[in-house]
Amino acid sequence: xxxVVITGIGIYSCIGKSIQEVSEALYHGKSGIGIDPARTLYGxxxxxxxxxxxxxLKNVLTRRQRICLPxxxxxxxxATDDALKDAGISDEYLDKNEVGILxxxxxxxxxVIESHEICVEKKDTTLMGSGxxxxxxxxxxxxxxxxxxxLKGINMTISAACSSGSHSIGLGxxxxxxxxxxxxxxGGAQETNVLxxxxxxxxxxxxIRIAEPHKASRPFDAGRDGLVPSGGxxxxxxxxxEHAVKRGARIYAEVTGYGFSSNGVHISQPCEKGSALAMERALKDAGxxxxxxxxxxxxxxxTVIGDTYEAxxxxxxxxxxxxxxxxxxxxxxxxxxxxGSSEIIYTLLMMRDSFIAPNLNFETPDEASAKLNIISSTxxxxxxxxxxxxxxFGGTNSALILKKI
Amino acid sequence: MEKSKIREIVNNFLIxxxxxxxxxxxxxxxxxxxxxxxxxxxxxxxxxxxxxxxFKIKPEEMSGIRTLSQFYDYIENKVNA
Numbered sequence: 001x002x003x004v005v006i007t008g009i010g011i012y013s014c015i016g017k018s019i020q021e022v023s024e025a026l027y028h029g030k031s032g033i034g035i036d037p038a039r040t041l042y043g044x045x046x047x048x049x050x051x052x053x054x055x056x057l058k059n060v061l062t063r064r065q066r067i068c069l070p071x072x073x074x075x076x077x078x079a080t081d082d083a084l085k086d087a088g089i090s091d092e093y094l095d096k097n098e099v100g101i102l103x104x105x106x107x108x109x110x111x112v113i114e115s116h117e118i119c120v121e122k123k124d125t126t127l128m129g130s131g132x133x134x135x136x137x138x139x140x141x142x143x144x145x146x147x148x149x150x151l152k153g154i155n156m157t158i159s160a161a162c163s164s165g166s167h168s169i170g171l172g173x174x175x176x177x178x179x180x181x182x183x184x185x186x187g188g189a190q191e192t193n194v195l196x197x198x199x200x201x202x203x204x205x206x207x208i209r210i211a212e213p214h215k216a217s218r219p220f221d222a223g224r225d226g227l228v229p230s231g232g233x234x235x236x237x238x239x240x241x242e243h244a245v246k247r248g249a250r251i252y253a254e255v256t257g258y259g260f261s262s263n264g265v266h267i268s269q270p271c272e273k274g275s276a277l278a279m280e281r282a283l284k285d286a287g288x289x290x291x292x293x294x295x296x297x298x299x300x301x302x303t304v305i306g307d308t309y310e311a312x313x314x315x316x317x318x319x320x321x322x323x324x325x326x327x328x329x330x331x332x333x334x335x336x337x338x339x340g341s342s343e344i345i346y347t348l349l350m351m352r353d354s355f356i357a358p359n360l361n362f363e364t365p366d367e368a369s370a371k372l373n374i375i376s377s378t379x380x381x382x383x384x385x386x387x388x389x390x391x392x393f394g395g396t397n398s399a400l401i402l403k404k405i
Numbered sequence: 406m407e408k409s410k411i412r413e414i415v416n417n418f419l420i421x422x423x424x425x426x427x428x429x430x431x432x433x434x435x436x437x438x439x440x441x442x443x444x445x446x447x448x449x450x451x452x453x454x455x456x457x458x459x460f461k462i463k464p465e466e467m468s469g470i471r472t473l474s475q476f477y478d479y480i481e482n483k484v485n486a
Contacts, residue, residue: 130448
């Protein structure tokens with residue numbers, strides 16, 4: 001079977017905008033959470049969010065390229081440009097070879113809402129401008145990046161709620177294994193503008209620990225009061241193993257397992273069975289026993305129901321082995337459509353630098369999380385096999401297994 | 406509005422907002438072939454003209470306009486009508 005490896009990574013997140021920054025933030029347990037006053041003015045229940053500024057792309061991209069890029073597309077552009085450089089992929093390579101893109105994204109709110117507001121005022125669709133349609137479609141990230149980087153392979157967006165970024169890597173892995181592609185740009189992007197999270201805030205799912213932003217995201221902790229939304233973009237270059245070796249690429253790890261499942265139960269609530277099934281399938285795909293897994297990067301978002309079902313599912317499979325678990329969302333907040341790919345990067349960096357980043361703010365276990373070996377402060381640990389979970393609205397589940405080679 | 410003012414506003418938004426090469430700006434410049442303005446750019450020019458001059462360009466009125474000079478004349482006629 002053709003093997004799939006990760007040869008490049010790039011990230012633009014609230015805990016860092018370079019691999020170095022992010023690695024240090026993970027090691028030191030740095031929180032990227034803060035207050036966005038615009039959310040309060042807009043009517044949000046919670047102003048807490050991952051804090052990051054859009055990149056400046058004037059004189060980097062042409063006007064036509066910039067005008068079609070929404071906020072999350074800007075993040076994705078920077079992350080992808082960095083990932084391609086990290087993988088040693090030149091402009092000449094892109095022109096002479098077939099590279100695909102499968103990227104996670106599940107909203108692009110600002111262009112949709114602002115276009116509507118223009119039309120209400122002006123009663124004229126032309127006055128929305130030429131970029132609105134390209135910014136407002138769900139596939140905005142892949143349509144823009146495929147054009148900017150002149151890609152000629154598979155080209156589509158994966159929309160699977162908060163597991164979008166993880167499925168993009170899993171599905172890309174399947175395409176490469178099948179021999180249909182040699183290299184695919186995978187990842188996930190998440191907008192953070194004031195319009196992007198309003199209806200989610202309306203569900204009352206967000207933490208309101210406003211006085212202590214750095215303590216607001218508390219996955220698995222009994223004192224949690226909801227998740228903190230966040231965003232940015234994370235890109236991974238995945239590649240067929242022999243192809244990577246032949247061109248002398250540096251290999252971070254192999255993607256050995258991908259497991260997916262759908263709960264078929266509730267639109268917003270996860271379930272133990274579906275989460276466990278995705279992990280079991282990933283383990284089977286990778287051909288590893290639960291005892292061999294060195295670390296689990298949990299999906300845990302800091303909501304009672306989500307954390308509890310995941311803890312039960314992890315305990316069901318890994319309970320006897322006391323496998324170390326942490327949710328990096330304690331630092332980053334919930335990066336939503338981006339999370340499944342950023343958390344693979346976080347896990348890769350931990351594998352590379354031999355440490356486990358802390359599950360920030362895990363102070364008091366509840367009945368479910370007490371059964372897990374949750375790492376609440378950084379530990380040094382050499383790791384060869386790691387698993388990362390991602391679950392989303394609608395019961396879509398994804399689990400990926402990475403192996404150091 | 407003075408023709409010179411119209412020229413100044415148009416040239417300014419072509420350079421600053423449409424990012425046309427300033428060296429290409431001349432009365433004889435062809436909007437499409439010399440300045441590289443495509444159909445998507447034209448949509449944005451409609452938006453910008455509405456903001457600066459307060460009227461909406463009708464595509465059928467633009468069909469005979471090929472040069473920058475003709476474009477200045479078109480705006481002058483609309484603004485001063």
